[in-house]
Amino acid sequence: MREAILKFLRCPACKGNLLTLNRGLVDNIEIRGGEITCGRCAAVYKIEDGIIDFLNNADERIMRERRAMDAEEYITDASGNKYRITEATIEKFKDKFLAMPQGDRSYFFKRGGSFQSITEASDRFYSALENLRLTGREKILEIGASFSFASSKFAKIGCSAVALDIGNYLKVSSLFVKNAYYDRVFSDMHNIPFQDNTFDIVFGAAVLHHSNSLKEVFSEIHRVLKTGGRVMLINEPSRGIFERVHPVFEEMEKKGYGDISYTIPDWLRSARRGGFKKSKIEFLSLADDYITRHKNRDTPDNFKLRLARFFQNHRGIEKILLAILILPRLLFRQKSWRLSAYK
Numbered sequence: 001m002r003e004a005i006l007k008f009l010r011c012p013a014c015k016g017n018l019l020t021l022n023r024g025l026v027d028n029i030e031i032r033g034g035e036i037t038c039g040r041c042a043a044v045y046k047i048e049d050g051i052i053d054f055l056n057n058a059d060e061r062i063m064r065e066r067r068a069m070d071a072e073e074y075i076t077d078a079s080g081n082k083y084r085i086t087e088a089t090i091e092k093f094k095d096k097f098l099a100m101p102q103g104d105r106s107y108f109f110k111r112g113g114s115f116q117s118i119t120e121a122s123d124r125f126y127s128a129l130e131n132l133r134l135t136g137r138e139k140i141l142e143i144g145a146s147f148s149f150a151s152s153k154f155a156k157i158g159c160s161a162v163a164l165d166i167g168n169y170l171k172v173s174s175l176f177v178k179n180a181y182y183d184r185v186f187s188d189m190h191n192i193p194f195q196d197n198t199f200d201i202v203f204g205a206a207v208l209h210h211s212n213s214l215k216e217v218f219s220e221i222h223r224v225l226k227t228g229g230r231v232m233l234i235n236e237p238s239r240g241i242f243e244r245v246h247p248v249f250e251e252m253e254k255k256g257y258g259d260i261s262y263t264i265p266d267w268l269r270s271a272r273r274g275g276f277k278k279s280k281i282e283f284l285s286l287a288d289d290y291i292t293r294h295k296n297r298d299t300p301d302n303f304k305l306r307l308a309r310f311f312q313n314h315r316g317i318e319k320i321l322l323a324i325l326i327l328p329r330l331l332f333r334q335k336s337w338r339l340s341a342y343k
């Protein structure tokens with residue numbers, strides 16, 4: 001962390017903003033260790049690896065999910081060796097992390113590799129980045145940041161970013177902050193440790209569906225956004241109105257994960273109830289998605305791929321088809337979509 005973040009923080013326990021810093025380990029980039037104390041309720045939040053930990057006293061549901069994540073947080077190499085997220089692992093796979101999200105075409109980013117899903121969603125991330133039209137002056141909060149490559153990209157553009165997550169993948173940020181600095185916090189997204197009206201943008205990829213109360217998260221995001229601010233969510237799963245809940249959600253629940261399958265109307269209703277008067281859903285190109293996925297899997301050229309490429313080269317035709325497909329997608333399956341809501 002850097003000291004400048006202090007004046008925006010809010011104690012998640014008492015909601016007060018009298019936080020004081022006790023410096024521990026400091027390096028040439030940031031404060032790596034120490035603690036933050038609340039002057040109002042005396043809560044103490046530890047700083048470790050540069051990350052402020054606001055998870056003490058978090059809800060049991062959150063801690064259960066954190067434990068489930070912790071059990072699976074490792075990188076697997078081509079020989080099947082598993083590496084927990086330690087300083088040595090971060091150093092060993094440095095080039096892989098720095099190649100996120102598009103990857104370097106190595107095993108890790110291919111089918112079955114630890115970062116397959118990141119590569120296969122990389123086009124969606126860059127499309128979101130383009131859509132955000134950042135000038136470099138924005139203050140951005142990334143929720144569910146995971147390795148936090150997105151925050152790293154925001155910081156490189158010049159934005160002041162904060163990456164928030166509950167899992168240890170966030171520790172990989174130590175690598176990214178050497179190039180462009182941003183702050184990181186461990187925190188529950190239902191109780192964001194920032195004061196009202198702090199951010200211009202809240203960004204999240206595949207994170208809000210972990211909440212069993214979407215309305216509550218939206219209202220918390222609404223609170224920390226400035227007037228005119230925007231929340232953008234990408235890669236969230238959703239279910240068609242007539243589609244049954246995929247069995248994977250039950251498996252995830254057994255493991256301790258909190259994933260929930262919401263429909264598009266659920267998403268929009270929750271945003272509205274959370275205080276957002278204006279929100280929009282965009283259904284994204286199916287051809288782009290298909291091509292990105294199959295390029296990564298080195299699928300030999302076939303009719304479907306040629307058709308997808310035809311649509312990529314004839315955007316007008318794809319747009320008309322996508323418009324016709326909106327209702328069927330809403331009813332049965334959305335695939336790629338994103339939500340934006342404005343305060």
Ligand SMILES: [Zn+2]
Binds near residue numbers: 038
């Ligand atoms: Zn407090």
